[in-house]
Amino acid sequence: MSLVSATIITGFLGAGKTTLLRHVLEHAGGRRIAVIVNEFGALGIDGDTLRSCGIEGCTDDDVIELANGCLCCTVADDFLPTMEKLLDRADPPGHVVIETSGLALPKPLLRAFNWPSIRTRMTVDGVITVVDAPAVAAGRFADDPEAVARQRAEDPSLDHDNPLAEVYEDQLLSADLVVLNKTDLLDDAACAVLERDIAAAIPRAVKILRAREGRLDPAILLGLGASAQDDLDGRPSHHDLDADHEHDDFESLVVTLGEVETPEHLVAVLAEVAAEHDILRMKGFAAVRGKPRRLAVQGVGTRFRQQYDRGFAPGEPRDGHIVVIGLRGLDRAAIERTVAAAALQPA
Numbered sequence: 001m002s003l004v005s006a007t008i009i010t011g012f013l014g015a016g017k018t019t020l021l022r023h024v025l026e027h028a029g030g031r032r033i034a035v036i037v038n039e040f041g042a043l044g045i046d047g048d049t050l051r052s053c054g055i056e057g058c059t060d061d062d063v064i065e066l067a068n069g070c071l072c073c074t075v076a077d078d079f080l081p082t083m084e085k086l087l088d089r090a091d092p093p094g095h096v097v098i099e100t101s102g103l104a105l106p107k108p109l110l111r112a113f114n115w116p117s118i119r120t121r122m123t124v125d126g127v128i129t130v131v132d133a134p135a136v137a138a139g140r141f142a143d144d145p146e147a148v149a150r151q152r153a154e155d156p157s158l159d160h161d162n163p164l165a166e167v168y169e170d171q172l173l174s175a176d177l178v179v180l181n182k183t184d185l186l187d188d189a190a191c192a193v194l195e196r197d198i199a200a201a202i203p204r205a206v207k208i209l210r211a212r213e214g215r216l217d218p219a220i221l222l223g224l225g226a227s228a229q230d231d232l233d234g235r236p237s238h239h240d241l242d243a244d245h246e247h248d249d250f251e252s253l254v255v256t257l258g259e260v261e262t263p264e265h266l267v268a269v270l271a272e273v274a275a276e277h278d279i280l281r282m283k284g285f286a287a288v289r290g291k292p293r294r295l296a297v298q299g300v301g302t303r304f305r306q307q308y309d310r311g312f313a314p315g316e317p318r319d320g321h322i323v324v325i326g327l328r329g330l331d332r333a334a335i336e337r338t339v340a341a342a343a344l345q346p347a
């Protein structure tokens with residue numbers, strides 16, 4: 001029996017995983033691909049985005065969503081049963097692509113492929129780590145020496161690990177292929193510096209490819225032949241000794257809002273909130289007055305994009321929902337108040 005290949009797409013919040021996955025599905029070239037998407041927030045925005053993609057041959061059944069929690073913490077409860085069901089289908093997919101949440105550590109997921117029920121039927125073709133090039137260049141994942149010094153002065157017993165750096169590094173260390181994405185926002189020299197830094201951070205020789213909007217040929221992305229599950233030792237993790245990684249450094253909330261006046265107004269409010277509260281990620285949907293289609297909104301830090309996607313179904317409430325993710329300690333009430341006030345009327 002031939003093994004079903006799995007590709008794991010990882011990378012920090014907003015790096016461009018769903019964008020890359022969408023590109024793969026649009027250029028699948030006849031491959032039968034099933035997709036598992038996992039999100040940290042309580043709303044499955046990515047699954048929704050992919051389901052409303054309109055890609056030929058991509059059916060609802062082929063996009064499976066594991067929302068509300070990171071795969072790395074819910075492997076046994078969610079991931080393994082889902083995978084077994086997928087493999088037990090009368091017509092199983094030829095390839096499974098798993099998009100982890102931006103906060104997931106890939107290693108526990110990789111480890112799951114050694115479970116007896118999966119090991120004999122699947123292999124991990126490769127771990128693809130998508131990197132938000134401008135975010136790394138801006139020092140998003142680097143230690144802030146002043147903050148570390150301040151923390152130390154306040155409480156010498158504190159664990160001074162930087163949670164963003166940890167997740168970013170763990171994701172890099174698991175990679176079989178690194179995609180340096182969003183290179184449209186950086187010049188060539190800055191990209192070259194990042195490539196050098198990333199290569200130096202990974203103790204194995206790993207290919208690094210530059211991309212815009214995740215546009216890489218699926219023939220390169222799928223078919224790495226890495227059998228990554230057989231090489232766990234080569235992929236060190238900050239949490240190798242700490243099985244209880246709980247993501248308690250991060251938190252998320254969902255804000256519900258009524259119809260908004262214009263996309264520009266909503267995005268201006270969201271960008272201001274993102275800057276004021278140092279929010280890592282915002283995404284969701286909103287209803288705009290007089291518009292039959294819903295507005296999809298994506299924010300990474302203070303950079304936003306918006307576009308109309310599908311129409312509201314008959315009877316579907318014209319509410320908006322925005323997922324907000326940041327480091328623990330967000331002023332939830334203030335964020336909720338300000339975002340909800342962007343609407344003309346409360347939801």
Ligand SMILES: Nc1nc2c(ncn2[C@@H]2O[C@H](COP(=O)(O)OP(=O)(O)OP(=O)(O)O)[C@@H](O)[C@H]2O)c(=O)[nH]1
Pocket residue numbers: 011012013014015016017018019020046101102181182183184185211212213214281283298299300304305
């Ligand atoms: N400028 C620019 N923006 C990009 C590029 N790729 C993706 N984006 C945008 O970045 C935002 C986040 O992209 P996603 O693909 O949703 O990122 P993600 O990694 O799936 O996000 P999470 O699942 O929340 O972690 C979206 O607004 C994308 O349109 C790129 O190459 N350049």
